[in-house]
Amino acid sequence: MPYNKSPECLDLENLLGITEELNHIKDIDSLLDHILHNARQFCKAEAGSIFLREKDHLVFSYVQNDVLVKREKNYNKRIYDKFTIPINRESIAGYVADTGKPLKIDDVYAIDSSVPYSFNGSFDEMSNYKTVSMLTIPLITSRDNITGVIQIINPKLENNVTVFTDIHCQYVTFLANNASVAIERAQMTREIILRMIRMAELRDPKETGAHVNRVGAYSIEIYDRIAQKRGESAETIRRTKDHLRIAAMLHDVGKVAISDTILKKPARLNEEEFKIMQTHCVSGADLFEGNVSDLDKLSTQIALTHHEKYDGSGYPNGLEGKLIPLPGKIVALADVYDALISKRVYKEEWPEEEVLNHIKSESGKHFDPEVVEAFFDVHDILKAVGKRYPDK
16 A cells, blocks of 8 residues: 655655755845745745844845735835844844744734734835734744744635644744754855955955945846746746856956056056956956856856957957857846946946936847846836945
8 A cells, every 4th residue: 555645744845855955055145035935835925024133133135925026017126125123022023033932923913912012014004015914933043043034924725814823833943943054154155255355346446345236136137037038937047046146246356367557547448458457357267167066157157258248349259149148148237237327436427317328229239139128127126226235
C-alpha cells in the first residue's frame, strides 16, 4: 500500500525547501521579496510587509499587496517608500520588535483598549485598502538579536478574508527564524559592495553609494517590465533580479584602475585621456575573471558593455543591436538617466522633462528601443527610487 504524506508533512517539506533557497539569495531586496512571497503563500494572505531594524527604529523595507497590484499600474513604487517606526510598545510592529513576541490579531480595528499598542490606519485610508487580520512575527537570529519584523495581512479562504491560525503562526515563525540569518548575510553582502563603492568614490567622486543604489534599483525595475512583457516566469525574474541589482551596482568599479589626473580632471578630457578612460570597462570585467558564479558572469557582462551603444558607436568594442547583452543595455540607460538628473561637481542637474526628451531622442541610437519603452513604462517607479536613495 503506497504511503501518502499528510498535508502538514508536505507543507513542512515545502518550508524546509524554502529556507534552503534563502541561503542562495545574495541581494537583500531580492531576499525580502522571496521571504514575504513565501510567507504569504503559506497563509494564502493577500498582503504583507517587512521592517528591518536600524538602531532604535524599524525601517519600512519591503511590501507586497495583491489587491493594490491589480489596481495600480506601477504599484512597485510603494516598495521604495521610506518611513520609520520607533521600537516601543505603541505600534504593533514596534511592540513585536520590543518584546520579541509574535502578535496574531483577528481585527486590527477592534483591538482591545487595554493593550498598549494600536493600529495606524493611515495607509488604509490613503490607498483605499482594508486591513483586517494581521500576523506580526519578530525576525530573531540565532544570537537572539532582533533584525526586524514581518507582517502578514488578510489570509483568504475561498476568496473571503479570514483569521490567522496557530499553524500559520508556527510556520511563519519557523520561516522568520531562518530568514533572519539570511537577512544578516545579505545585509553584509550589500555593505561589502557599498564599501567597494566608497573605495572607488575616493578616486571618483561621481561614484557614490546613492548613485549605485539608484542605478541598481532602476535596472531591476526596467528589467522586470521587459521580462513581464516577454512572458518570463516569475521564478526566472526573481532569480535574475537577485544578480542584476548587485552587478549593476558594480558597473563602474573598473575606474579604480584609472589615474587621478584623468578621473578628477575638472575640464573635458582630451582624445588620449578619453581612450584611457574607456579602459575602465575592460578593467572592471577583469575583476570578475574566472566567472565562478552567475553573479560573476553578469558582473563581467555589465562592466564590459554598459558603455556600448545600440547603433554601434559606443565602447570598448563598438557592439551594436542584438550583440549587446540586455543587462548591458539596461544599465546603460539607468546610468545615463541618473547622471543627467543628478547634480555633480562639474554640472547642474537637468530638468526632468529635458532628460526624458533626450532619452526619447536617443532611442535606436544610444539606447535599445525596447529598453526605452520599458523605462517610460516604469518612470513613476524610478522617481520613487530617487526619493529612496537621495544624494546627501
